[in-house]
Amino acid sequence: MGVSLKDVAQRAGVSIKTVSNVVNNYPHVTPQMRAKVQRAIDELGYRPNLTARHLRKGRTGIIAFAVPELGNPYFAELAGAVIDAAAQHDYTVLVDHTAGLRERELLVCQEFRSHVIDGLILSPIHLETADLVARQETSPLVLLGEREYDAPYDQIAIDNVAAARDAVRHLLDLGRGRIAFLGSRTGRERQPAHLRLRGWREELAAAGREADERLVVATDGYGRADGAAAMAELLERGERPDAVFAYNDLIALGAMRTLTERGLRVPDDVAVVGFDDIEESRYGATSLTTVSPDKQAIARLSVDRLVERLSGGAVSEPRRISPGHRLVVRESTTGGRSGSHRESTARSSGASAPTAE
Structure with a gap:
């Protein structure tokens, strides 16, 4: 006993x-x-006895966290943060992988495992506002990601435009003029790739520079191989940049590999900035300068909003909440001088100043 x-x-x-x-x-x-x-x-x-406690409240004690690509280190790290945040409320997390497929996102959102879970945190790619408005499942839902939905659900998303502008401003401050963007996508304008590309354009315009669209390369995916191929395509077209801003760290790491294979030095010949601050970005032969979303805050805010709605008390109207971000300066833009980089104030209200590591 x-x-x-x-x-x-x-x-x-x-x-x-x-x-x-x-x-x-x-x-x-x-x-x-x-x-x-x-x-x-x-x-x-x-x-x-957490099981008994949840049963007394008519709950299972389980919340789901559904991501498009669990193999992506960013989502794996975020899942760990969500699990830690949920444990503070005595909840267990069921992690699901949608593979970025619309039919799986619909299944997860509408009814999948509704008898098992108390609520859902979902990072969608292909869902539309109409899909969310038509949702009949009554369990609470919190959305992650940068697309804006006109639907009655909380959403946690950093300011991608401001974060991208911080990255491009850093490169401009270093005297770089031909800044490529790797990882653009066709389709919905509110996807993160579009917002980061918009930030690239806006910061160049603010600096009085014309955005050279020949330096924008679309990718089929968001992995290392996609970054390597995009960088190779740019070089083979004779459009060698002196800096690269990549959609994410994996694309940036792939691009750095291609640059090295082509005999170009990072950052001497081409400076590189990524996005996500995954653990791998810190430990390569050349550490990667990157935009670091506050993953702990994203996890904490998403779990807190879900638990608040599960509590049954007075709950505020659904909100869009923007956690902070910071630009972490490393060797891929400043070589061995990262520790001497001059900090400047970030423009995003949720952001902190660039830091050197």
């Missing part, structure tokens, strides 16, 4: 209700009483 609330109450010399208040972290418990009960919990090795 496991240790019960009654056992803890007897050891601490308090009521079962007091122990319950401490276990559930209710605020109206004095520090002295909380410490007394916690000592009894530690001595007896009490562990709360």
Whole structure:
């Protein structure tokens, strides 16, 4: 038999209700009483029965986190942050992989595993506003990603335009003039790739420079091979840039590989900036300068909004929340001088100043 609330109450010399208040972290418990009960919990090795707790509330204790590509380090790192944030609320996370397919996004959004999960955090690529408005599933939904939906759901998304402008401004400040953009996409204008390309254009225009569309290369995907192929295409067209701003870190890393194979030096010949600040960006032969979204804040905000709606109390209207970002300066733009880079104030209200690592 496991240790019960009654056992803890007897050891601490308090009521079962007091122990319950401490276990559930209710605020109206004095520090002295909380410490007394916690000592009894530690001595007896009490562990709360989370399953029973959730069942009493009519919940399963499970939330789902659905991403388009679990093999992408950014989503893997974000999933870890979501799991940690959910654990603070005693929730378990079921991670699902949609492969970026519309039919799987619809399945996850509409009804998939609705009997298993209490709520869903979804990072969609192909869903439209009409799909979300038509959703009949009543479990709470929080959206991640940069597309704007006119639908009654919370959305957590950084300001991609401002983040892209920070990256391009850094390259301009270094005296780079031919700045390529790798990773553009055709189709919906509110996709992240379009927003980052828009930031590229806006910052060049703000600096009085004409955006050379010959330096924009579309990719089929967002992996290392796509970045390597895009960089090769640009060089083979005779459009050698002196800097590259890539849609994400994987494309940037692939581009750096091609540059090295072609005998070009990073950053001496071509400076490179990525986006996402995945762990791999810090440990290559040449560490990668990158835009770092606040993944911990994204995870915390998405879980908090979901749990708030599951609580059944008074809930605010759905909101679009923008966590911060920062530009992390490393060797791919400044060589061995990253530590001496002059910090400047980022324009995004959610962003922090560039930092050197």
